[in-house]
Amino acid sequence: MHENTVYIASVVATYWFVSISMVYLNKMLMSNDAVSIPAPLFVTWYQCLITMLICRVAGMVGERARRNPPLNYTAVAASDAGESSGAQKEKLTFFQQFPRAEYRSDVARRIFPLSVVFVGMVTFNNLCLKLVEVSFYNVARSLTIVFNVFFSRILLGATSSNNTILCLLVVIVGFLIGSNGELNFSVVGTAAGVLSSLFVSLNSIFTKRVLPAVDDNHWRLTYYNNVNATILFLPLIFIFERHIIMEAMGKQLVSSAFWTAMTVAGFFGFSIGIVTVLQIKATSPLSHNISGTAKAAVQSMMAFYIWGNPATAMGVIGIFTVLGGSLLYTYVKMNENAKAISPPPLPSQEDPKEGEYVEIPKTTRV
Numbered sequence: 001m002h003e004n005t006v007y008i009a010s011v012v013a014t015y016w017f018v019s020i021s022m023v024y025l026n027k028m029l030m031s032n033d034a035v036s037i038p039a040p041l042f043v044t045w046y047q048c049l050i051t052m053l054i055c056r057v058a059g060m061v062g063e064r065a066r067r068n069p070p071l072n073y074t075a076v077a078a079s080d081a082g083e084s085s086g087a088q089k090e091k092l093t094f095f096q097q098f099p100r101a102e103y104r105s106d107v108a109r110r111i112f113p114l115s116v117v118f119v120g121m122v123t124f125n126n127l128c129l130k131l132v133e134v135s136f137y138n139v140a141r142s143l144t145i146v147f148n149v150f151f152s153r154i155l156l157g158a159t160s161s162n163n164t165i166l167c168l169l170v171v172i173v174g175f176l177i178g179s180n181g182e183l184n185f186s187v188v189g190t191a192a193g194v195l196s197s198l199f200v201s202l203n204s205i206f207t208k209r210v211l212p213a214v215d216d217n218h219w220r221l222t223y224y225n226n227v228n229a230t231i232l233f234l235p236l237i238f239i240f241e242r243h244i245i246m247e248a249m250g251k252q253l254v255s256s257a258f259w260t261a262m263t264v265a266g267f268f269g270f271s272i273g274i275v276t277v278l279q280i281k282a283t284s285p286l287s288h289n290i291s292g293t294a295k296a297a298v299q300s301m302m303a304f305y306i307w308g309n310p311a312t313a314m315g316v317i318g319i320f321t322v323l324g325g326s327l328l329y330t331y332v333k334m335n336e337n338a339k340a341i342s343p344p345p346l347p348s349q350e351d352p353k354e355g356e357y358v359e360i361p362k363t364t365r366v
Contacts, residue, residue: 011282015275016295022268023134023299024306029265030130036258037248039241040126043262045233048122048226050266055101055223062098069093101223108224110213114206115228121199122229123236124192131189132182134303135311135319138296139178140193142171142322145329147201155205163332170325178318183310222273289330293323 029036029043036043125141132140146168152158179190207221214220237245245253252258280288300319304311 047266048229052226058098059101065095124196128193131186133309135309144197167329174321181312181314
């Protein structure tokens, strides 16, 4: 019991550290001209490149791990791509979960629409982070669940309960309060945050549609997505940032601090996917969302001190209103999903002679 508690605490702490560090490091890369360059597209492209390379190396290590399992490991049937069969799939070790990284043009074409959405998502996310205060970052990107419900209705025909709508209203009110209370309010940065939320919602929808193209393997999808993204970013960088990059040739681009920060940020971008899965497995989806909400609150409060962001009463109220609404939304949706999949209650038995209802006796578990 004690060991399990320590493991859960270490996983949650790792998730918090990686997530907060990634946001703060990206903020420095996006806004600190002394260390980085004002080229968010180039910075994002490099992070996608790092993720692609990590996926490739992890796939090579995973392939070797599957060929040479540890002595205390029970072998499972696995294909060359790294997919295990049967009920023993959970016995794969950490490295064995990574499939071999291969790029096929026919699969890449099927992934391409998702990659376009992915490029829009990470571009507007980093642009938002560049232009708004870190303390306001979570508020600026808080409308994702609103777009989730909207697109579910428009594209999938799904209906929403009154409780869900109420939660969305809480988030929208928090967004408006937080925006009104932000002293260094950026219209462009906030708009980028809203667009980032829109693309995050579309990304989840497109991900579900294209996963079958990669045998429902998220790591293979990550590889294809980042390869496509590195290609899609190149013309955008040439059009919008080539002059900035040329000016930095003899300055930041020859700085070891710049490339170290860029590489670490790319590593964190890959790691957040791993620690998110670990936290969900160690706790539960609801606990993961609670942890994420608490992390966002701490991240915003720390930003007031670390980044010197000016705090206002309305700004702080907006932050906690948004986070509270998001947490309520998660709780409501999980309850609704649980009720939807739970089996119906056992019916009562009727005595045809007496006309009375007799409840079925409960069996006692031994």
